[in-house]
Amino acid sequence: MDDENTTTPCIAIELSPKISEEALSWFIDRVKSDRHNHGSRMDVSRKETNAGNKLLIITASDLRLRVGAEIFGLNKLHSDGNMRNFSVSEQNEFVNYKDDNFITDCESLYIIKTELDSLRAADEAHVPGHPDIRLYPGKSILRKLTSSKLIANVLCLHDASKLDKLGARWYKDMSVLLQPIDEIRNYFGDSIAIYFTFLAYYTKALIPLVALTLLFTLVSDEWEELFNYCVFAVVNVVWATVFLEMWKRKSVEVAYEFGSFQKREWEDPRSGYHGPIGLNPITGKQEPSYPAWKRRSRICFVTFPCVAMCVSSAVWIMFYYFEWDSDFARRYNNDPAVSSKIIRNLPSVAYSCIVLVANMFYRILAQKLTDQENHRLESSYQNHLILKLVLTLRNLFIVQIIVSQTLESVFPYWQYHRRLSSKRVEKESSGVLSQAEADLKRDVYSGTFDDYLEMWLQFGYVVLFSSVFPMAAVWAFLNNVVEMKSDAFKLCTSFRRPFCFPTTNIGTWQFALEFIAYLGVVTNCALLFQSPTLRKWFYDAYPEASALDLLLLFFVVEHTLLLVRALASSWIPNVPERIQMKMASVKYKAQQALKRKRAASLKPNELEEKLFEWQRASSEDS
Structure with a gap:
C-alpha cells in the first residue's frame, strides 16, 4: 500500500505506547488466523508514520472479500436483473463479477470492520502481557483493547484520489439538487448515501410549498385573510402526508438498489453486544446471547425513569424560562436605556446556554443507557438512542438550528484552511504526509444524528407553523441547498472516513417525522380557529352560535383532516x-x-x- 495514495480499502489501528509486544503479537495472530482458530484471516502490516505513530494496517485479498460478502449476505446485481445474495461458487452469474471493484470500497470496509468486531475472546483469562485486563468468553477483543487504552484509534483510511474525484462531482459541482448518490454510497456507505438521498428528496418536495408561498406573496398583501389560512392549513396536511408516503417508497427503491432491502434479519451483532456464547437459531453461527427479559427490565426500571426525569426537567426549565422572560419584559421593555435592553435579553441567553449544556449531558446519558440495554443489532441500538434524544430535544428548535448551522458551515471551513496551512509547513520540513497521518489529524465523524435532527426540527417549523408563517418553507428550501453543499464539504475535507454498515432506511426518524405530521393537523386547525377573521366570519354567519359550537366545528374539521391523512397513507403502498x-x-x-x-x-x-x-x-x- 502506498502511504500517500491509498488504493486498497483498509482499516488503520493506532496503537497505544503502553501496549506490550506480547499483546500485540497475540492480537496480530488472531487477526491472521482462520475462523477455526477464532480469527478473521485478514492481512496485517505494521507501519510507523512520520510523527512516530505506530499503526496496524488491516487489509484483505479480493478472494477474502468475496468470501466475506457471501458470509455476511451482501446482495449484488444478478444477471437476471434482480438483487441476489452473493455466492462465490456462483459468482459468474453476477454482473461485472470480473471487475476489480466488484466488491465496492464501502462493502470492503464493512467486511473488514465486521470481521475485526467478530474477534471474540475464547479461553483467554486476560490480555497476554496485561494480567490486569481481564477477558471473558464472548467479549469483543477489539472493543476491550480500545476501552483499555491499548488501542488509541480505529479508522477507515481515506483514498485521496477517489475522494478528490468525488468532491469534484459533489460539493464543487454547481448543480443544486443533483447528488452523485452511487458514488457517495460506494465511498462512504449506505447511511451517508441514504441521508443525502433524503435531504435531496425533501428539498425537492419543498418546491410546491415555495411556489405557493411566492404566489400568495405576490397576489395578496395580507396573510391573515381567511382564505389564505384555510389553503395553507389544508396544503400542509396533504403535503406532509404525500411527502412521507412517497419517501417510504423512495427509500425502499434506494435500499433495494443498495442491496440492503429486507436484510435486517441477517444483520450481524454489533461489536458492543455481549453475553455468553451461543448458537444463533436462524444462521447457526456462534455469537453472544442475552435474554430479552433482561433488556426489557433495564428499559422499564432504569431507562424509562431516567428519561422521564430528564423530560420533566426540560419542561420545568422551559416554563421557568417563560415566567422569567415575562418578568424581565415587564421590568425593562419600557426603559430606553441600552443597559436595560441588554438585561432584557439575559433570560434568552441563559436559557440557550442551559439548553446546550443540558443537551451535551443528556446525549452522554442516553448513550450510556442504550449501551446498558445491550441491543444485539446496530440498527436497534441506533433507533433506541434516537428515540431517547428526540424526546428531550424537541425544545431546541431555534437554538439547535442556529448553533448547528454555525458549527456545520463556518467551523469546518475554518478547520479545512487551518489544516491546509499546517500541511504546507510540514511538507517543507518532513515531506509529504502519509494518508494515515493525515487522517489521524481529522475529526471523528459522529454520524448523521445531528443532520437528521436539524431536518426534523425544520420539518416541524414547516408543517406546524407555515400557515401563519408561510415563509418557513422558503427559508427551509434555501437552508437545505446550503446544507447539501456544507455537509458534503465537511465529509470530504474535515472528517475521518466513517465506518460503513448496511442501512435500509432512515430508521426511527421516519416515526418522528410522521408524529410531526399528525401533530401538524391539530396545530394548523388550532391556528385556523384562533384566527380573528374566522371567528368573525363564523359568528356573522351563525349569530346564535356559541363558543361550544365553534369548538365542535374545530373537532369535526380536525378529525376530517386526520381521516384524509389516514386514507392517503393507506392508499399509497409503501413498496413500489x-x-x-x-x-x-x-x-x-x-x-x-x-x-x-x-x-x-x-x-x-x-x-x-x-x-x-x-x-x-x-x-x-x-
Missing part, C-alpha cells in the same frame, strides 16, 4: 410494484432451484415415485 415483482421473482426462482436440487439428489426410482405422487395430487386438485 416494481420492487414487489422483483422480490417475488427472486423468491420463485429460489423455490424452483431448491426443487431441482432436491430432485437431483433423489435416486431414479424415488424420483419416478415422486412424479407419480405429484401427478396424483394434481389430478385430485382438478
Whole structure:
C-alpha cells in the first residue's frame, strides 16, 4: 500500500505506547488466523508514520472479500436483473463479477470492520502481557483493547484520489439538487448515501410549498385573510402526508438498489453486544446471547425513569424560562436605556446556554443507557438512542438550528484552511504526509444524528407553523441547498472516513417525522380557529352560535383532516410494484432451484415415485 495514495480499502489501528509486544503479537495472530482458530484471516502490516505513530494496517485479498460478502449476505446485481445474495461458487452469474471493484470500497470496509468486531475472546483469562485486563468468553477483543487504552484509534483510511474525484462531482459541482448518490454510497456507505438521498428528496418536495408561498406573496398583501389560512392549513396536511408516503417508497427503491432491502434479519451483532456464547437459531453461527427479559427490565426500571426525569426537567426549565422572560419584559421593555435592553435579553441567553449544556449531558446519558440495554443489532441500538434524544430535544428548535448551522458551515471551513496551512509547513520540513497521518489529524465523524435532527426540527417549523408563517418553507428550501453543499464539504475535507454498515432506511426518524405530521393537523386547525377573521366570519354567519359550537366545528374539521391523512397513507403502498415483482421473482426462482436440487439428489426410482405422487395430487386438485 502506498502511504500517500491509498488504493486498497483498509482499516488503520493506532496503537497505544503502553501496549506490550506480547499483546500485540497475540492480537496480530488472531487477526491472521482462520475462523477455526477464532480469527478473521485478514492481512496485517505494521507501519510507523512520520510523527512516530505506530499503526496496524488491516487489509484483505479480493478472494477474502468475496468470501466475506457471501458470509455476511451482501446482495449484488444478478444477471437476471434482480438483487441476489452473493455466492462465490456462483459468482459468474453476477454482473461485472470480473471487475476489480466488484466488491465496492464501502462493502470492503464493512467486511473488514465486521470481521475485526467478530474477534471474540475464547479461553483467554486476560490480555497476554496485561494480567490486569481481564477477558471473558464472548467479549469483543477489539472493543476491550480500545476501552483499555491499548488501542488509541480505529479508522477507515481515506483514498485521496477517489475522494478528490468525488468532491469534484459533489460539493464543487454547481448543480443544486443533483447528488452523485452511487458514488457517495460506494465511498462512504449506505447511511451517508441514504441521508443525502433524503435531504435531496425533501428539498425537492419543498418546491410546491415555495411556489405557493411566492404566489400568495405576490397576489395578496395580507396573510391573515381567511382564505389564505384555510389553503395553507389544508396544503400542509396533504403535503406532509404525500411527502412521507412517497419517501417510504423512495427509500425502499434506494435500499433495494443498495442491496440492503429486507436484510435486517441477517444483520450481524454489533461489536458492543455481549453475553455468553451461543448458537444463533436462524444462521447457526456462534455469537453472544442475552435474554430479552433482561433488556426489557433495564428499559422499564432504569431507562424509562431516567428519561422521564430528564423530560420533566426540560419542561420545568422551559416554563421557568417563560415566567422569567415575562418578568424581565415587564421590568425593562419600557426603559430606553441600552443597559436595560441588554438585561432584557439575559433570560434568552441563559436559557440557550442551559439548553446546550443540558443537551451535551443528556446525549452522554442516553448513550450510556442504550449501551446498558445491550441491543444485539446496530440498527436497534441506533433507533433506541434516537428515540431517547428526540424526546428531550424537541425544545431546541431555534437554538439547535442556529448553533448547528454555525458549527456545520463556518467551523469546518475554518478547520479545512487551518489544516491546509499546517500541511504546507510540514511538507517543507518532513515531506509529504502519509494518508494515515493525515487522517489521524481529522475529526471523528459522529454520524448523521445531528443532520437528521436539524431536518426534523425544520420539518416541524414547516408543517406546524407555515400557515401563519408561510415563509418557513422558503427559508427551509434555501437552508437545505446550503446544507447539501456544507455537509458534503465537511465529509470530504474535515472528517475521518466513517465506518460503513448496511442501512435500509432512515430508521426511527421516519416515526418522528410522521408524529410531526399528525401533530401538524391539530396545530394548523388550532391556528385556523384562533384566527380573528374566522371567528368573525363564523359568528356573522351563525349569530346564535356559541363558543361550544365553534369548538365542535374545530373537532369535526380536525378529525376530517386526520381521516384524509389516514386514507392517503393507506392508499399509497409503501413498496413500489416494481420492487414487489422483483422480490417475488427472486423468491420463485429460489423455490424452483431448491426443487431441482432436491430432485437431483433423489435416486431414479424415488424420483419416478415422486412424479407419480405429484401427478396424483394434481389430478385430485382438478
